[in-house]
Amino acid sequence: MTEEKMQGEARQAFLVDTLQKLLGQDSPTGFTERVVTVAEEIARELGFDAHRTNKGNLVITVPGRESGHKVGLCAHVDTLGLMVRSVTADGMLMVTKVGGPLLPTLDGEYCRIYTREGKVYTGTVLSLSPSVHVQDDAATRPRDEKNMAVRIDEKVHNKEDVLALGIAAGDYVCYDPKTVVTGSGFVKSRFLDDKASAACLLTLLWQMRETGTLPRYETYLTFTVHEEVGHGGATLPVVDELLAVDMGCIGEDLGCTEYQVSICAKDNGGPYDYDMVSRLVKLAKEHQVDYSVDIYPHYGSDVGAAWHAGMDCRAALIGPGVHASHGMERTHLDALHATLDLAALYLELA
Numbered sequence: 001m002t003e004e005k006m007q008g009e010a011r012q013a014f015l016v017d018t019l020q021k022l023l024g025q026d027s028p029t030g031f032t033e034r035v036v037t038v039a040e041e042i043a044r045e046l047g048f049d050a051h052r053t054n055k056g057n058l059v060i061t062v063p064g065r066e067s068g069h070k071v072g073l074c075a076h077v078d079t080l081g082l083m084v085r086s087v088t089a090d091g092m093l094m095v096t097k098v099g100g101p102l103l104p105t106l107d108g109e110y111c112r113i114y115t116r117e118g119k120v121y122t123g124t125v126l127s128l129s130p131s132v133h134v135q136d137d138a139a140t141r142p143r144d145e146k147n148m149a150v151r152i153d154e155k156v157h158n159k160e161d162v163l164a165l166g167i168a169a170g171d172y173v174c175y176d177p178k179t180v181v182t183g184s185g186f187v188k189s190r191f192l193d194d195k196a197s198a199a200c201l202l203t204l205l206w207q208m209r210e211t212g213t214l215p216r217y218e219t220y221l222t223f224t225v226h227e228e229v230g231h232g233g234a235t236l237p238v239v240d241e242l243l244a245v246d247m248g249c250i251g252e253d254l255g256c257t258e259y260q261v262s263i264c265a266k267d268n269g270g271p272y273d274y275d276m277v278s279r280l281v282k283l284a285k286e287h288q289v290d291y292s293v294d295i296y297p298h299y300g301s302d303v304g305a306a307w308h309a310g311m312d313c314r315a316a317l318i319g320p321g322v323h324a325s326h327g328m329e330r331t332h333l334d335a336l337h338a339t340l341d342l343a344a345l346y347l348e349l350a
Helices: 003-023 033-045 159-164 192-211 274-286 302-308 333-347
Strands: 049-052 058-062 066-076 081-087 093-098 110-114 120-127 148-152 172-175 186-188 217-224 241-245 261-267 291-295 314-322 330-332
Touching: 003 033, 003 192, 003 333, 033 049, 033 058, 033 192, 058 192, 066 192, 066 333, 081 159, 093 172, 110 148, 120 172, 186 333, 192 217, 192 241, 192 314, 192 330, 192 333, 241 302, 241 333, 261 274, 261 333, 274 291, 274 314, 274 333, 302 314, 314 330, 314 333, 330 333
Parallel strands: 066 217, 066 241, 241 314, 261 291
Antiparallel strands: 049 058, 058 217, 081 093, 081 172, 093 148, 110 120, 110 172, 120 148, 186 330, 261 314
8 A cells, every 4th residue: 555545544544533522512603612622622722722712712723834914714513403492281392593594404313412511412303293193294384493393202291291301592502513434435414514624624633643734824723713604704804815625515506516625615604705716726637636616506615704894805616516405405525525625725735
């Protein structure tokens, strides 16, 4: 086996292990302490300085070979989720969305309920007409906040029984990611948006350590914790250029596949920096990185939050192609490697 192949296999092993560690932590927006702790421990073990902002973002500082210019890469580790809204008379939990989960895909999913006293209970997200043997509208009842609830795995008969467990409005409900890595290289899991990209950034740190390389300029890698509700990038470190690494979209009228890195030219917030996008396309072409340029029809990123907060920086967005976003997502290891390669090229590692 060649040294290059051994290095590639080691990179993939670290990437997959890191991704599984991140996906294994429940972290809906506002409840991200566990996943940030894991990311911070990984960064420190690799020998990089890390600190948390007042809002909870994790910032890792990487020295550059040259001074006078600062760049930033960001990915978000907060995910979609649910929160208890109320308790019904018969002991079911009505919920409200955290972010924008595709609720019909949650019908039948197992979940965990976290109380403010630190207790954790399990349950199942269900339609309020869950049985075809009982309800005429079991198949047709809307799957939305008014018509879905959580069945708790405890002996409860009424609202008072639930409240006695310590469960109350405002408690987080976290549903299973159901992560599987197949022998053919597919990664099937909820929350690849955006833990797949976060794993790529941590693997980029691993690559720097293993190869003894540094980026051309001082670089801040930030893991944000409020992206799914729109303000994750509002308090990023001030930089001259910002590259958000988030999921790439797949679907109608889009060119990206699960095997590519997507370069976003425009999303709901408008176009990304023309020169940065052009530079990323040029790098991908010159180094034979499998890529696609697309326009995302229903999408916002940490870049939009940074710009709205007043950051004066150029910015662009890349990410691995992810199928069925905000539902039962899937990507391929090829897309993660392509994202890693393009990010490394952007940083001019040497």
